[in-house]
Structure formats: structure tokens, C-alpha cells
Amino acid sequence: MTLSWQSFLDNLGAHRNAQGYACYFSDQRSHFTSVNTIIGDHLAIITVRGPEAEKFLQGQLTCDVAQVTQGHMRLAMHLDLKGRGQYSYQVLPYLAGSGNGGFDLLTAKAHANGALAALKKYAVFSKVSLDIDDERVAIMLREPPADDLLDGLSVPPLIGQSQQGRQSTLVRLDQQWLLLLTPEGGARTLLNHYPLAEMGAANHWLEYEIHAGVGHIQPGTEGLWLPQALNYDLLDGVNFKKGCYLGQEVVARMHFKGKMKQRMQRLQWQGGVNASPGDVLRDSNDHAVGELVSAVEGDGGCDALVVLRLDHSGELTLNSQPLAWRQTNLPYALPSVS
Structure with missing residues (x-):
């Protein structure tokens, strides 16, 4: 076949x-x-x-x-x-x-x-x-x-x-x-x-x-993210009422006792930026603030899903390439930072 x-x-x-x-x-x-x-x-x-x-x-x-x-x-x-x-x-x-x-x-x-x-x-x-x-x-x-x-x-x-x-x-x-x-x-x-x-x-x-606003685990991103980081808890991809499954204790602990500091968001930036899923996003102090989930380039530049700190604002670089970025709304709401 x-x-x-x-x-x-x-x-x-x-x-x-x-x-x-x-x-x-x-x-x-x-x-x-x-x-x-x-x-x-x-x-x-x-x-x-x-x-x-x-x-x-x-x-x-x-x-x-x-x-x-x-x-x-x-x-x-x-x-x-x-x-x-x-x-x-x-x-x-x-x-x-x-x-x-x-x-x-x-x-x-x-x-x-x-x-x-x-x-x-x-x-x-x-x-x-x-x-x-x-x-x-x-x-x-x-x-x-x-x-x-x-x-x-x-x-x-x-x-x-x-x-x-x-x-x-x-x-x-x-x-x-x-x-x-x-x-x-x-x-x-x-x-x-x-x-x-x-x-x-x-x-x-x-x-x-x-x-x-649907992100997936791609080769090279295994082991990077909790399901909540890719918003699976907002998309019926995680159930907190069913019984145990592999890794369930960590996921449940974050849901009931923790607070997600970073989540998947949709950004757009200029074309010509070379990157692969899992590559690190950095701020102006070269601190890691997120990772690339997926991206596709078109005539108007690059459209991407990234896991990014919810409180981040300011400069971003990807593989030492400065991004002229802006945030674009997802078709669903993210939990507030506070």
C-alpha cells in the first residue's frame, strides 16, 4: 500500500x-x-x-x-x-x-x-x-x-x-x-x-x-512539557477525575496545588528565522523563557505555537535570531497569570 x-x-x-x-x-x-x-x-x-x-x-x-x-x-x-x-x-x-x-x-x-x-x-x-x-x-x-x-x-x-x-x-x-x-x-x-x-x-x-491552538509532541521535544504546558487541560486532553495513568501524580499535583508559569501561546514574527521544534526562546538577558512547539512560514512571515512564560514581555531571540514578534489570540482563553 x-x-x-x-x-x-x-x-x-x-x-x-x-x-x-x-x-x-x-x-x-x-x-x-x-x-x-x-x-x-x-x-x-x-x-x-x-x-x-x-x-x-x-x-x-x-x-x-x-x-x-x-x-x-x-x-x-x-x-x-x-x-x-x-x-x-x-x-x-x-x-x-x-x-x-x-x-x-x-x-x-x-x-x-x-x-x-x-x-x-x-x-x-x-x-x-x-x-x-x-x-x-x-x-x-x-x-x-x-x-x-x-x-x-x-x-x-x-x-x-x-x-x-x-x-x-x-x-x-x-x-x-x-x-x-x-x-x-x-x-x-x-x-x-x-x-x-x-x-x-x-x-x-x-x-x-x-x-x-493544538500543539503536539514532535521528535526532539520529548520530555519537555507537562500536558498543561500545551494546554491539553483546556482542550479535554487531560482528565483529573479518572484513575491513575503513567505520570498522573505530577500532572495532578500541578493542577491542584501548583500554578503553571508558562503555557502554549500563538506568536507571529518575521520570515527567514531558522528553528526547529524544541528550540529555546530567550529574553534580552539570554535567559530561557520558552520553547518552540511548531511553526509554519507564509507570505506574511512566520506563524507559530510556543511554550512561553505567561509574564514575559519584551525582546525574544530564537537561536540567536532577534524576533520582531507579536502575540495572536488563541481560539480559547488561557488562565490568568494572577
């Missing part, structure tokens, strides 16, 4: 980044609002199946997996014992309520093998199987075509709600965008109904997530 799918993308005119993932098609600088479908070639799907799948994930991930079983998508992290994020996921139900059901974990392809190994380490005594799905792909849709191109799925009316078909899962991300996990063959049929100018890839997906 992988070679034929990649050949299909290449035949469409995919431009690939240094990691080999399709990052755009017709226009590198196009905004995600100018396309109607976005191909997640940079993402992988980890499958979790078995009669104890919910119980197993409930003891590993930060979200309430029972809510996923009820048909909702949730953000989640897999932590280390210090409560720091090692991997992040979008957790989706798979045939919930059936004997063959379980969950799909959408994560960065670049560290999917490591994520799978980390989960398998704790799955030895559980009735659960884990694998990387090489049959299905992830696609975002703004204006979905007829239902017969969506594996018979109807469009979910509520944000975060999912609809499951024979082989596909459809989730409403917001008022305009949907997430579809579907077999490669169905994806080809679907994409053939879109003009090339309406197709986006990894760059557009990243840009969408920056606008949505």
Missing part, C-alpha cells in the same frame, strides 16, 4: 520536505483556508484492538478514554514518570461497541515506531494488540462530497463527534473542517473529485493546527 499511495501523491505533484513527507501540491505559500482537502502524509495511525483496549489506554493516556468509546475524539499524551509528554495523539473510536472494536491513535509518522514500542512496553499483561496501520490514511475535508464517497458516513453535527462506517471514521473538527480516516483506495477516489489547486498537505495541516 505504501509505495502505491506515495506514487499516487507524487503523480498528483506532491512536493516533499526533508523527511520525505508531502508538504504541499500546487502552491507552497497557499493558506489552509484556500484549500478544501488536506492530506496528512506526515501522520501515522496506531491501532489498539482487543477486549481490554479501553482499560489499557485508560491507564496510559491523559484523556478519559471512556469518552472516546462514547464516540468522541480526544487529544491525549503518553507521559514519562515525571509527567512530561513523550508522545501525543488524537484518539478516535474504532467500531465502538463491537467485539472487534478498539481505538485509533493519530500521531506523527516520524516517531510512530517509538510511540508503538512505548505502548507495547506496558501491554504485556493486557488483552490488547497494537500495530501501525498501513492500509488507512488521514485526510482533512472542508467541503465533503456526496456520502457515497465517505464510506456511507453521515457528517457529524457536533464538534468532536465521530461517525464510523465499515472501514472509515469521520470526525467533526470545527464548524468547517472534518477529519477522515479511510483506506487508501477510498482516499484515491475521494481526492479525484478535487482540483489540484484545492489540495493541501502537511504544511497546511500544521497551519490549521496552529490556528486551532
Whole structure:
């Protein structure tokens, strides 16, 4: 499947980044609002199946997996014992309520093998199987075509709600965008109904997530942040009422007794600044005040998510490069500093 799918993308005119993932098609600088479908070639799907799948994930991930079983998508992290994020996921139900059901974990392809190994380490005594799905792909849709191109799925009316078909899962991300996990063959049929100018890839997906205020653990950022630093507690990605999970004590202690001094924020600055996720932001005294989560560059400069001290104001540098920066609102409110 992988070679034929990649050949299909290449035949469409995919431009690939240094990691080999399709990052755009017709226009590198196009905004995600100018396309109607976005191909997640940079993402992988980890499958979790078995009669104890919910119980197993409930003891590993930060979200309430029972809510996923009820048909909702949730953000989640897999932590280390210090409560720091090692991997992040979008957790989706798979045939919930059936004997063959379980969950799909959408994560960065670049560290999917490591994520799978980390989960398998704790799955030895559980009735659960884990694998990387090489049959299905992830696609975002703004204006979905007829239902017969969506594996018979109807469009979910509520944000975060999912609809499951024979082989596909459809989730409403917001008022305009949907997430579809579907077999490669169905994806080809679907994409053939879109003009090339309406197709986006990894760059557009990243840009969408920056606008949505959704950050992920990328290779090179493992072990840097508590889930609260990426605002997962504000996005239903952490549940403080469920039972124990890996790293839970540290996360709960910060929630009930501590106070977050830094959180993920959205900033914009000039183009031409070279940086990678995890790179350190510094103030005028060369003190570390945050780290880069993700960034994408367009005609108007760079749009980024950064973990930054909530009380910071003044100069910022990134890899010794001064930033002409300004803060941009997230689509949700951050807790006050006081």
C-alpha cells in the first residue's frame, strides 16, 4: 500500500520536505483556508484492538478514554514518570461497541515506531494488540462530497463527534473542517473529485493546527512539557477525575496545588528565522523563557505555537535570531497569570 499511495501523491505533484513527507501540491505559500482537502502524509495511525483496549489506554493516556468509546475524539499524551509528554495523539473510536472494536491513535509518522514500542512496553499483561496501520490514511475535508464517497458516513453535527462506517471514521473538527480516516483506495477516489489547486498537505495541516491552538509532541521535544504546558487541560486532553495513568501524580499535583508559569501561546514574527521544534526562546538577558512547539512560514512571515512564560514581555531571540514578534489570540482563553 505504501509505495502505491506515495506514487499516487507524487503523480498528483506532491512536493516533499526533508523527511520525505508531502508538504504541499500546487502552491507552497497557499493558506489552509484556500484549500478544501488536506492530506496528512506526515501522520501515522496506531491501532489498539482487543477486549481490554479501553482499560489499557485508560491507564496510559491523559484523556478519559471512556469518552472516546462514547464516540468522541480526544487529544491525549503518553507521559514519562515525571509527567512530561513523550508522545501525543488524537484518539478516535474504532467500531465502538463491537467485539472487534478498539481505538485509533493519530500521531506523527516520524516517531510512530517509538510511540508503538512505548505502548507495547506496558501491554504485556493486557488483552490488547497494537500495530501501525498501513492500509488507512488521514485526510482533512472542508467541503465533503456526496456520502457515497465517505464510506456511507453521515457528517457529524457536533464538534468532536465521530461517525464510523465499515472501514472509515469521520470526525467533526470545527464548524468547517472534518477529519477522515479511510483506506487508501477510498482516499484515491475521494481526492479525484478535487482540483489540484484545492489540495493541501502537511504544511497546511500544521497551519490549521496552529490556528486551532493544538500543539503536539514532535521528535526532539520529548520530555519537555507537562500536558498543561500545551494546554491539553483546556482542550479535554487531560482528565483529573479518572484513575491513575503513567505520570498522573505530577500532572495532578500541578493542577491542584501548583500554578503553571508558562503555557502554549500563538506568536507571529518575521520570515527567514531558522528553528526547529524544541528550540529555546530567550529574553534580552539570554535567559530561557520558552520553547518552540511548531511553526509554519507564509507570505506574511512566520506563524507559530510556543511554550512561553505567561509574564514575559519584551525582546525574544530564537537561536540567536532577534524576533520582531507579536502575540495572536488563541481560539480559547488561557488562565490568568494572577
